[in-house]
Amino acid sequence: MSEERSLNFIEEIVEADISAGKHDGRVLTRFPPEPNGYLHIGHAKSICLNFGLAKKYNGKTNLRFDDTNPVKEDVEYVDSIKADVKWLGFDWAQELYASDYFDQLYDFAVTLIKADLAYVDDSTAEEIAAQKGTPTEPGTPNQFRSRSVEENLELFADMKAGKYPDGAKVLRAKVDLASPNMHLRDPLMYRIKHAHHHRTGDAWCIYPMYDFAHGQSDAIEKITHSICTLEFIPHRALYDWFIEQLSLFPSHQYEMARLNMTYTVMSKRKLLKLVEEGHVEDWDDPRMPTISGMRRRGYPAASIREFCERIGVAKRENMIDLSLLEFCVREDLNKNTWRRMAVLDPIKLVITNYPEGQSEVLVGENNPEVEGGDGEREIPFNNELWIEREDFMEEPPKKFFRLGVGLSVRLKNAYIVKCESFVKDADGNVTEVHCTYIPQSKSGSDTSGINVKGTIHWVSVAQAKTAEVRLYDRLFRVEDPSSEDGDFKEYLNPDSLQIINAYVEPDLANAEMGKAVQFIRKGYFNLDKHSTADKLVFNRTVTLKDGWKVGAPQPPKGGA
RNA sequence: UGCCUGAUAGUAUAAUGGUAGUACGACGGUUUUUGGUACCGUUUGUCUAGGUUCGAAUCCUGGUCGGGCAACCA
Numbered sequence: 211m212s213e214e215r216s217l218n219f220i221e222e223i224v225e226a227d228i229s230a231g232k233h234d235g236r237v238l239t240r241f242p243p244e245p246n247g248y249l250h251i252g253h254a255k256s257i258c259l260n261f262g263l264a265k266k267y268n269g270k271t272n273l274r275f276d277d278t279n280p281v282k283e284d285v286e287y288v289d290s291i292k293a294d295v296k297w298l299g300f301d302w303a304q305e306l307y308a309s310d311y312f313d314q315l316y317d318f319a320v321t322l323i324k325a326d327l328a329y330v331d332d333s334t335a336e337e338i339a340a341q342k343g344t345p346t347e348p349g350t351p352n353q354f355r356s357r358s359v360e361e362n363l364e365l366f367a368d369m370k371a372g373k374y375p376d377g378a379k380v381l382r383a384k385v386d387l388a389s390p391n392m393h394l395r396d397p398l399m400y401r402i403k404h405a406h407h408h409r410t411g412d413a414w415c416i417y418p419m420y421d422f423a424h425g426q427s428d429a430i431e432k433i434t435h436s437i438c439t440l441e442f443i444p445h446r447a448l449y450d451w452f453i454e455q456l457s458l459f460p461s462h463q464y465e466m467a468r469l470n471m472t473y474t475v476m477s478k479r480k481l482l483k484l485v486e487e488g489h490v491e492d493w494d495d496p497r498m499p500t501i502s503g504m505r506r507r508g509y510p511a512a513s514i515r516e517f518c519e520r521i522g523v524a525k526r527e528n529m530i531d532l533s534l535l536e537f538c539v540r541e542d543l544n545k546n547t548w549r550r551m552a553v554l555d556p557i558k559l560v561i562t563n564y565p566e567g568q569s570e571v572l573v574g575e576n577n578p579e580v581e582g583g584d585g586e587r588e589i590p591f592n593n594e595l596w597i598e599r600e601d602f603m604e605e606p607p608k609k610f611f612r613l614g615v616g617l618s619v620r621l622k623n624a625y626i627v628k629c630e631s632f633v634k635d636a637d638g639n640v641t642e643v644h645c646t647y648i649p650q651s652k653s654g655s656d657t658s659g660i661n662v663k664g665t666i667h668w669v670s671v672a673q674a675k676t677a678e679v680r681l682y683d684r685l686f687r688v689e690d691p692s693s694e695d696g697d698f699k700e701y702l703n704p705d706s707l708q709i710i711n712a713y714v715e716p717d718l719a720n721a722e723m724g725k726a727v728q729f730i731r732k733g734y735f736n737l738d739k740h741s742t743a744d745k746l747v748f749n750r751t752v753t754l755k756d757g758w759k760v761g762a763p764q765p766p767k768g769g770a
Numbered sequence: 771u772g773c774c775u776g777a778u779a780g781u782a783u784a785a786u787g788g789u790a791g792u793a794c795g796a797c798g799g800u801u802u803u804u805g806g807u808a809c810c811g812u813u814u815g816u817c818u819a820g821g822u823u824c825g826a827a828u829c830c831u832g833g834u835c836g837g838g839c840a841a842c843c844a
Contacts, residue, residue: 216784216792244844279843335842342840346772349840380842390773392840401842420844444774444839465775467837472781478844520793522783524776527837531781534794544807579807611805620803653803665803731804758805 218523220259220464224267224435233434237269240433241295241302242424244276245287245408247478248493248500249294251514251535252469258518259466260437261300272431273302277309278423280407288408290493294501298511304431308423309409311430315418316370318426318456319381319399323362327455328399329355330365331382338380341387342395348388349395355384369402372415376402383422385451393444394451397421425449429458436461439468440525469521470529473684474499475691475698489702490685496738496749497685497706507682508726508736508751509535513542529690539752543726543734548576548584551622551667552714552729552748554679556596558671559613561627563646564593569672572653574623587717591624594671596713598731601666602632602643611664613643620665622730626651626658667730674713677746680738681708718746726751 217225228235239260243253264271273295277283295302322328331338331354343349357365369379381400389395399422404415425448428436446463453460470476476499484490484498493500496507504514517538521530551574569592577584597613606614613619618628627645635641651658683706688694691701714729721727726736733753741747 218783222786242844246844276844282843338842339840344772344840377842392773395840398842403842417842419842424844438844440775441838442844447774467776520782524783526776526782528782531794534782537794540806549804578804609805622803624803626803656803662803664805667804728804728806731806733806754804754806756805 215519219525220263220435220437220466220523221266223464224263227434228267233432236434237264237267238272238303238432238434239264239269239437240272240274240428240431242274242276242427242438243291244279244282245284245291246279246282247287247482248290248498248502250476250478250481250499250501251471251504251517252476252499253294254298254501254514255469255518255521255523256437256439257295257298257300258515259523261302262519263435263437269434270303271300272304272306272433274306274308274427274431276420276424276427277307277407277409278417278420279403280405280417281403283408285408290502294505297505298501298514306427306431307409308418308427309407311423311427312410312414312418314430315423315426318452319366319418319422320363321456322383322399323366323381324359325455326359327384328381329357329362329384330369330379331355331396332379335377338398342392343387345390345392351387355396366400369400369416370414372404374402376404378402381416383448383452385448391444391447393421393448397448421445421448422452425452425461425463426456426458428461428463429453429456432459433461436463438463438465440465440527441468465525466523467525467528470527470690471499471535472529472532472689473686473691473703474532475686477692480692480698483699487699489699496680497682499685505724506736506739507749508543508724508734509539510542510546510726513538516542532684536752540734540755543728543751545579546577547726547728547734548587549574549578549730550587550715550718550727551589551669552677552679552712552718552732552735553596553598553667553669553674554681554710554712554729554732555599556713557599557602557640558642559595559597559627559668560642560644561593561595561647562630562644566593568592569670572623589623589715589717590670590673592670592672595621595668596671596674597643597666597668599640602629602640604632604640611662612666613645618660618662620651620653620662621647622665622667623653624668625649625653626656626660626662667732669713669715671713673716675716675719675746677712677714677718677748679710679712679735679748679750681710681750682706683708712748714746714748721746721748728754 241260261271380398382396385394387395398419400416443465494502494506572589573586602613613629625647627647631644633642686701687703688701691698721737723737726734734751735748738747738749
């Protein structure tokens with residue numbers, strides 16, 4: 211069963227390290243989200259990589275919240291992140307927070323000050339930016355850079371003690387103002403923020419910057435392989451510098467390309483905007499590329515893991531086709547979901563030779579993909595049924611294997627019917643299709659000898675339940691909204707959500723959230739969180755692959 | 771015009787000096803009580819110019835193109 215997949219470049223590094231005996235062959239990774247938003251499919255790639263690496267090489271993974279900026283962070287996000295990682299199927303070794311290390315980080319800063327490798331700068335943000343120079347011109351030192359160790363020690367202590375307002379002073383590393391790497395031009399280590407922190411409360415009014423927190427946190431935890439995305443490549447020099455100056459455990463940073471996917475955006479900032487401005491219901495709106503949105507939509511966790519496996523890990527920028535994700539979702543759902551019938555755009559079918567008032571109970575397989583079967587359910591049948599409007603055509607073209615006057619189809623799990631006539635209303639809309647059925651053609655005991663090309667789904671008018679069905683389409687009209695001119699929101703797909711009322715077979719009253727079902731010929735559907743006993747609400751997870759399109763004959767290709 | 775990165779079918783991803791392969795997509799076919807699934811087939815690729823070598827996607831040099839870097843964000 212195990213399909214051979216070649217190693218990605220991170221796995222090659224890990225295997226090389228293990229065989230070289232580095233860290234005694236130990237593998238400890240970490241997933242380090244900032245709790246300032248919900249996790250999306252891009253994070254899933256990172257989660258699957260970090261936890262997957264640990265699983266594959268007998269290691270462990272820590273969940274560490276990078277909570278160094280209290281003004282943007284919130285416990286709501288911490289809770290959602292934990293829930294999402296668990297739902298994806300991963301267990302972390304330890305639940306940790308960068309804020310757990312605030313005391314140690316402060317001590318590290320003092321150590322650097324004492325080594326004359328850090329100083330307190332009173333400049334404004336604008337002044338500091340100006341003094342940093344440009345990529346082609348070196349930065350220039352200011353008078354604060356030469357403060358004495360004693361003065362720096364005292365000033366930094368005063369910063370911590372709350373003697374200064376926000377922005378009055380910062381602590382900077384003294385590295386190299388002329389470095390071609392902008393991140394080495396005396397980067398900020400601490401800034402003053404009189405803000406309440408979700409974990410440390412009001413204990414601190416100075417908070418470390420990412421660069422002074424992340425690498426040290428990795429080192430404290432003795433992380434062996436610290437994986438992040440490409441944009442952190444220039445930070446690696448700083449990462450290494452702090453670890454070296456402080457003589458800490460030599461964690462190493464490795465960078466990979468982030469996931470981009472067509473027809474969506476993958477930035478927490480942009481996703482937050484969609485939520486705040488009400489373009490979507492919430493972070494878990496089924497159109498969102500968030501883990502919670504995909505869960506609500508009905509994507510199985512296993513299919514997301516499979517997707518992350520298939521997209522690979524490399525260093526080049528990439529744009530993954532949404533169709534690959536949908537393939538993974540369908541592949542999983544096809545194997546694992548029960549089949550049911552639902553009519554989304556109903557038109558009445560009357561069986562003229564089936565006695566009115568008579569009814570019978572038919573059976574249908576739950577899942578034909580399961581070897582040996584997966585049980586059956588009962589389906590009521592009588593002379594009036596709802597069928598899909600698109601399954602009838604007044605003037606059917608060739609190769610239309612559905613209904614039209616004179617055409618026959620199999621009613622799924624029931625009889626073969628032949629269309630005799632139809633009824634229109636004053637506006638010319640077809641309202642009823644009249645058929646005759648063949649009594650000997652009953653599913654499972656067909657002795658009619660008749661073969662029909664098409665099979666359509668249906669539900670009994672008398673027994674059908676109504677349900678609200680939410681049909682989703684891609685969130686954006688263009689493949690890469692972020693690269694288009696103007697605001698990305700201009701490219702939202704106005705038809706990304708369509709709400710309709712459908713008729714569904716009675717058994718669907720037993721549908722459960724998180725246990726998607728296939729509506730035969732229509733797609734996969736998952737009960738929504740807003741569904742109630744009185745009002746069923748389904749989300750369309752994904753359509754079935756549709757190979758046939760009316761009026762779109764395929765021109766012959768090739769030859770010659 | 772500085773530094774850092776990267777470039778293989780439409781999209782991803784392998785080939786680690788020795789036959790350019792796989793998946794998704796698209797297209798066609800077989801099977802089918804889902805125009806689904808499954809199975810089979812077709813299609814399309816090494817950014818460019820030199821060099822090293824018996825042999826280069828791979829090594830070297832120059833160019834081209836893409837991405838990133840000058841937040842008190844991560």
